[in-house]
Amino acid sequence: MTDEIKSHLDNIITGYAKQALRTICLAYKDVMPGECGPDHDEPKDQDVKDLEKSGLTMICIFGIMDIVRPEVPGAVEQIHRAGVTVRMVTGDNIVTARAIAVNCNILKPEEVDDYRCCMEGPEFYDKMGGLVVRNKKEEVGNFRVFKEQMPYMKVMARSRPEDKYLMVTGLRQMGCTVAVTGDGTNDAPALKKADVGFAMGKTGTDTCKDAADILITDDNFKSIVKACMWGRNVYDNIKRFLQFQLTVNVGACIITFVGAIVGKASPLQPIQLLWVNLIMDSLASLALATEMPKASLLLRAPQNRDDYIVSRKMIKHILGQAFWQCAVLFIFLFAGEYLIPESTKKHEWPEKPGFVFPGRAADF
Amino acid sequence: MKVTRIYAGKNIDIPQEIDENTGAMSNLSWSDSSYFGKADHPIPMHIEHGIACNTAEKAGATDRAMTELLERVQCDTKKLCDKHLSEHKIRFPFSSKRKRMSTIVENLETGNSYGKRLHVKGASEIVKNCCSHYLDD
Numbered sequence: 001m002t003d004e005i006k007s008h009l010d011n012i013i014t015g016y017a018k019q020a021l022r023t024i025c026l027a028y029k030d031v032m033p034g035e036c037g038p039d040h041d042e043p044k045d046q047d048v049k050d051l052e053k054s055g056l057t058m059i060c061i062f063g064i065m066d067i068v069r070p071e072v073p074g075a076v077e078q079i080h081r082a083g084v085t086v087r088m089v090t091g092d093n094i095v096t097a098r099a100i101a102v103n104c105n106i107l108k109p110e111e112v113d114d115y116r117c118c119m120e121g122p123e124f125y126d127k128m129g130g131l132v133v134r135n136k137k138e139e140v141g142n143f144r145v146f147k148e149q150m151p152y153m154k155v156m157a158r159s160r161p162e163d164k165y166l167m168v169t170g171l172r173q174m175g176c177t178v179a180v181t182g183d184g185t186n187d188a189p190a191l192k193k194a195d196v197g198f199a200m201g202k203t204g205t206d207t208c209k210d211a212a213d214i215l216i217t218d219d220n221f222k223s224i225v226k227a228c229m230w231g232r233n234v235y236d237n238i239k240r241f242l243q244f245q246l247t248v249n250v251g252a253c254i255i256t257f258v259g260a261i262v263g264k265a266s267p268l269q270p271i272q273l274l275w276v277n278l279i280m281d282s283l284a285s286l287a288l289a290t291e292m293p294k295a296s297l298l299l300r301a302p303q304n305r306d307d308y309i310v311s312r313k314m315i316k317h318i319l320g321q322a323f324w325q326c327a328v329l330f331i332f333l334f335a336g337e338y339l340i341p342e343s344t345k346k347h348e349w350p351e352k353p354g355f356v357f358p359g360r361a362a363d364f
Numbered sequence: 365m366k367v368t369r370i371y372a373g374k375n376i377d378i379p380q381e382i383d384e385n386t387g388a389m390s391n392l393s394w395s396d397s398s399y400f401g402k403a404d405h406p407i408p409m410h411i412e413h414g415i416a417c418n419t420a421e422k423a424g425a426t427d428r429a430m431t432e433l434l435e436r437v438q439c440d441t442k443k444l445c446d447k448h449l450s451e452h453k454i455r456f457p458f459s460s461k462r463k464r465m466s467t468i469v470e471n472l473e474t475g476n477s478y479g480k481r482l483h484v485k486g487a488s489e490i491v492k493n494c495c496s497h498y499l500d501d
Contacts, residue, residue, distance in 0.1 A: 001495055005498065009371075010492075012375070016369060016371070023488035024426060024430070024486065024487070025486065025490075025491035026411060026414040026484075026485050027483075027484045027485075027495055028410060028414060028481055030482075031468060031481060052456075052464065052466045052482060056482075056484055056491065056494045056495045056496065057496070058495040058497070059407065059411055059499055060407065060499075061370070061372075062369070063369035064367050064429045064430070067365070091460055093488075159460075161460060184460075203425060205422075
């Protein structure tokens with residue numbers, strides 16, 4: 001094989017790769033006696049590794065197309081709008097990886113020629129200074145470079161397990177929430193390290209399924225978008241539940257406290273408070289907590305890792321609502337006898353009108 | 365995944381037609397003029413051996429694309445494996461560090477008294493750099 005042929009083959013490979021084809025080469029070699037041990041029965045690892053390094057005869061190069069599912073570019077766009085950055089980490093060569101990334105909408109056409117967007121795994125590992133352990137915590141060796149690189153970086157080609165792991169470690173060090181998807185055994189360390197690991201249910205190996213948190217049973221990227229939507233929905237439902245519960249309870253506390261100080265007896269009897277808390281609130285909260293996800297959940301940015309679950313806005317709402325409720329209840333409680341006209345037919349009222357009224361008030 | 369092209373001295377496009385009767389991919393024949401032109405061409409034989417004997421039992425998507433190609437050319441992979449893969453075959457499974465896998469098989473064709481052949485399959489630019497010869501069309 002001359003250099004001329006080698007460069008011709010390079011052109012062929014690049015040509016295939018540019019069409020988003022994965023290129024696989026088939027080669028053989030007739031093994032001579034004495035190579036790789038006397039009878040090949042007990043070869044040492046290193047022997048075969050040396051054997052497959054040189055003197056092969058090339059048979060052919062395959063161009064293998066991985067058909068991008070039609071829904072994938074849309075799903076990537078959707079999750080991008082939701083404030084999630086999608087990065088592709090693959091074992092393919094950089095030209096194929098770049099072409100596939102463009103087809104999947106991960107790489108914008110104007111980013112294709114940007115050298116910062118695509119990188120090969122080993123180069124990435126060296127540039128970031130590898131993985132170091134500081135204070136018993138795994139960190140990126142050259143964190144400053146990592147932080148500068150990450151906003152651009154979209155595609156990592158020819159990656160090894162340690163490159164994936166380093167990327168996840170670094171992103172977490174930056175305070176990002178990281179989800180990793182994978183199907184191979186070599187994805188397992190990264191899946192384990194990530195905040196959320198998604199494994200492919202159909203094609204994934206057992207090792208990667210064990211390391212993951214969520215199994216995607218249909219192996220579809222669209223399901224990840226769905227998982228994101230459900231995650232946000234559950235979080236929102238918890239917030240709704242909390243807001244409702246706290247509003248009711250702040251109101252009830254103030255009424256009971258003020259009522260007990262000012263009035264002769266508490267306006268709300270213990271049994272009424274229990275009724276409000278256990279029966280009415282639980283059922284109402286259940287309705288809020290089981291709300292289904294909406295597509296609009298994916299139109300806003302994700303919340304920060306260390307945001308409070310009861311946000312500033314929620315506190316405002318809770319206090320505002322509680323004070324408003326209290327104000328109305330106090331008006332009825334203290335001025336009710338002057339405001340509400342009473343019936344003259346006394347026998348039509350229940351025996352203890354005082355019991356009915358606070359119940360109504362609590363309902364209100 | 366589907367094999368759509370092969371380069372073996374010349375570029376060969378693999379049609380992706382689906383047979384209307386069976387619903388599967390249509391059958392191909394190596395001896396077709398658009399492929400190798402004759403039935404006893406050595407390249408198809410090497411391709412068949414290389415894929416049939418050098419594919420892990422638990423094949424990934426890429427491996428499956430290539431075995432599907434063998435199905436389309438009606439290659440009897442089981443017969444090939446029975447003939448060439450001895451009981452204690454020597455296989456070095458794919459690793460993402462080497463980016464290739466290898467198997468040593470019995471070589472009955474060449475009359476080599478020693479009779480062993482190493483098949484390598486893997487990422488093209490890496491395997492290519494290990495090649496000193498190539499099969500021409």
